[in-house]
Amino acid sequence: MSSPPISAREAAIAEPLLEVQGLEARYGPIRALADVSLAIADGGLVTLIGGNGAGKTTLLRVLSGLLPAAAGTIRLAGQDITALAASARVRLGLIQVPEGRQVLAPLSIEDNLLLGGYTRTRREQAEGLEQAYAMFPALEQRRRTAAGLLSGGQQQMLAIARALMAKPRLLLLDEPSMGLSPILVDEVFETIVRLAAAGTTVFVVEQNAFRALSIAEHAYVLEAGRIILEGAAGALKSDHRVREAYLGL
Amino acid sequence: MSADFLQFLFSGITQGACYALVGLGFSIIYNASQVINFAQGEFVMIAGMAAVGLIDAGAPFVLALAAGVALTVVVGVALEKFAIEPARNASVVTLIIITIGASIFLRGAAELLGGRGFRSMPAFSGNEPIVIGGAALLPQSLWVLGVTVVIIFALGRFFNATMHGKAMLATAYNPVMAQLMGINTRLVLSLSFALAALLGGIAGVLIAPLSLTYSTVGVMLGLKGFCAAILGGLGKPMGAIAGGLLVGVSEAMTAGYLSSAYKDAVAFVIILVVLVVLPGGLFGGRSVERV
Ligand SMILES: Nc1ncnc2c1ncn2[C@@H]1O[C@H](COP(=O)(O)OP(=O)(O)OP(=O)(O)O)[C@@H](O)[C@H]1O
Ligand SMILES: [Mg+2]
Numbered sequence: 001m002s003s004p005p006i007s008a009r010e011a012a013i014a015e016p017l018l019e020v021q022g023l024e025a026r027y028g029p030i031r032a033l034a035d036v037s038l039a040i041a042d043g044g045l046v047t048l049i050g051g052n053g054a055g056k057t058t059l060l061r062v063l064s065g066l067l068p069a070a071a072g073t074i075r076l077a078g079q080d081i082t083a084l085a086a087s088a089r090v091r092l093g094l095i096q097v098p099e100g101r102q103v104l105a106p107l108s109i110e111d112n113l114l115l116g117g118y119t120r121t122r123r124e125q126a127e128g129l130e131q132a133y134a135m136f137p138a139l140e141q142r143r144r145t146a147a148g149l150l151s152g153g154q155q156q157m158l159a160i161a162r163a164l165m166a167k168p169r170l171l172l173l174d175e176p177s178m179g180l181s182p183i184l185v186d187e188v189f190e191t192i193v194r195l196a197a198a199g200t201t202v203f204v205v206e207q208n209a210f211r212a213l214s215i216a217e218h219a220y221v222l223e224a225g226r227i228i229l230e231g232a233a234g235a236l237k238s239d240h241r242v243r244e245a246y247l248g249l
Numbered sequence: 250m251s252a253d254f255l256q257f258l259f260s261g262i263t264q265g266a267c268y269a270l271v272g273l274g275f276s277i278i279y280n281a282s283q284v285i286n287f288a289q290g291e292f293v294m295i296a297g298m299a300a301v302g303l304i305d306a307g308a309p310f311v312l313a314l315a316a317g318v319a320l321t322v323v324v325g326v327a328l329e330k331f332a333i334e335p336a337r338n339a340s341v342v343t344l345i346i347i348t349i350g351a352s353i354f355l356r357g358a359a360e361l362l363g364g365r366g367f368r369s370m371p372a373f374s375g376n377e378p379i380v381i382g383g384a385a386l387l388p389q390s391l392w393v394l395g396v397t398v399v400i401i402f403a404l405g406r407f408f409n410a411t412m413h414g415k416a417m418l419a420t421a422y423n424p425v426m427a428q429l430m431g432i433n434t435r436l437v438l439s440l441s442f443a444l445a446a447l448l449g450g451i452a453g454v455l456i457a458p459l460s461l462t463y464s465t466v467g468v469m470l471g472l473k474g475f476c477a478a479i480l481g482g483l484g485k486p487m488g489a490i491a492g493g494l495l496v497g498v499s500e501a502m503t504a505g506y507l508s509s510a511y512k513d514a515v516a517f518v519i520i521l522v523v524l525v526v527l528p529g530g531l532f533g534g535r536s537v538e539r540v
Contacts, residue, residue, distance in 0.1 A: 065428075066429070086428040087433045087434075096429050102425070104423055107422070114412070115412075115415055115416065115419050118431045
């Protein structure tokens with residue numbers, strides 16, 4: 001294949017890793033997302049905050065291909081993936097850590113991790129396991145334990161480690177702080193910052209607006225299925241609307 | 250132990266091993282889709298009928314057995330592809346009704362192609378019984394038991410030590426998460442029909458020399474395999490095996506000590522009791538733990 005002209009290549013570099021335009025999602029007659037547009041730069045750490053039922057999980061379901069988009073487009077690294085099956089998106093490196101962690105309770109920690117690397121070669125799986133255990137030593141000590149026996153915090157770590165097994169280009173996290181004690185929340189957010197620093201592009205969806213805005217570079221606010229605000233995370237943290245509605249100030 | 254008891258036990262375990270293989274098929278498809286495949290018994294019938302037909306037509310014995318099983322797998326995959334897959338957004342009840350329709354169709358097709366008659370297959374290694382404790386054990390029974398044991402170990406390895414097996418388990422435990430891990434859950438469904446048909450087909454050629462083969466032989470076998478699966482807890486492979494053996498042995502004891510007229514009733518009584526008293530099967534709990 002001949003290489004594209006320089007200008008096109010530069011355009012591809014400037015292009016965001018994920019670009020969503022005019023996305024709409026429905027549950028039957030209910031419209032859960034309306035005209036959602038967002039862009040996530042390669043290497044960025046972006047958050048989307050929203051209250052209960054705002055449509056955060058729905059957005060991630062559509063991005064991952066679990067729910068079809070009723071309208072709009074999703075592009076990953078320039079490629080239109082709107083119609084791709086969920087498993088095909090995983091192969092492109094779009095990996096989600098879903099709400100409630102969803103560890104496979106009866107399977108061992110190691111099997112959960114291996115399945116996280118399902119789309120990877122055996123070699124990559126072995127390397128991934130090594131890295132996962134280096135990053136989360138507690139998981140290695142209990143590698144043969146059924147995942148369902150882990151504490152909530154450990155399950156969240158397992159869920160993140162499992163997602164990393166797939167070698168994400170873009171990691172989507174749905175409320176990783178949910179149901180965790182403040183100390184564990186700190187730990188989870190530190191892990192996310194470390195991942196982003198190591199080069200993984202991260203999109204984290206949260207109700208815990210203060211924490212999310214504290215680690216992210218860019219942020220969106222979702223309300224009743226629409227993006228009502230967007231900007232630098234630091235700026236949104238001091239925006240009066242965000243302070244009133246999400247920070248309780 | 251009396252020779253009678255031993256005799257009933259042998260025949261019960263042999264029959265039970267076949268129910269176990271059929272029951273495993275029910276559980277595997279149920280795990281992948283929540284569908285109860287009522288064409289499972291027809292898999293047994295197809296393999297037996299096809300193998301007997303080929304043997305009668307002069308095909309080498311082993312080749313005929315292999316072809317019978319292979320044809321069954323093809324039918325299983327085709328059933329999924331052309332009857333289940335196009336309706337995959339329909340409710341589970343609809344899909345179950347589709348499998349009932351498919352079973353009727355397969356019986357009709359078998360009658361057209363293989364005739365209505367009862368046909369017999371020669372035993373794999375003769376009919377000279379082995380006498381143990383005064384009871385006679387047919388070599389074919391040893392084939393049935395031996396192959397069943399091998400299959401159980403092979404399945405255990407498949408599910409615990411291969412990525413495809415683990416992907417099937419993951420799909421059973423949490424289909425949404427399975428998709429998020431990149432597992433093609435539609436392919437898993439297709440694979441589960443192939444595996445269930447393979448087990449049914451193997452049961453079909455193993456049992457054919459012991460019972461006759463005819464177009465409706467799968468009806469009872471299917472029901473008893475279903476009974477085995479729910480007795481062991483639908484979706485639990487090891488439960489289906491235990492359930493199969495229990496159904497087989499209870500049947501043989503009933504037929505031996507009471508009357509063979511009651512033999513087929515045993516399975517139905519078990520189904521009723523399980524549904525009313527033990528909806529989770531003998532080993533309790535819900536069929537599959539979901540998070
Ligand atoms: N399966 C469904 N069927 C119908 N409506 C749904 C379904 N799932 C979600 N909804 C509705 O869509 C809207 C958005 O839900 P969603 O789960 O995306 O919100 P969320 O922001 O993730 O909320 P939470 O913070 O509680 O997780 C809600 O009004 C919800 O009731
Ligand atoms: Mg949610």
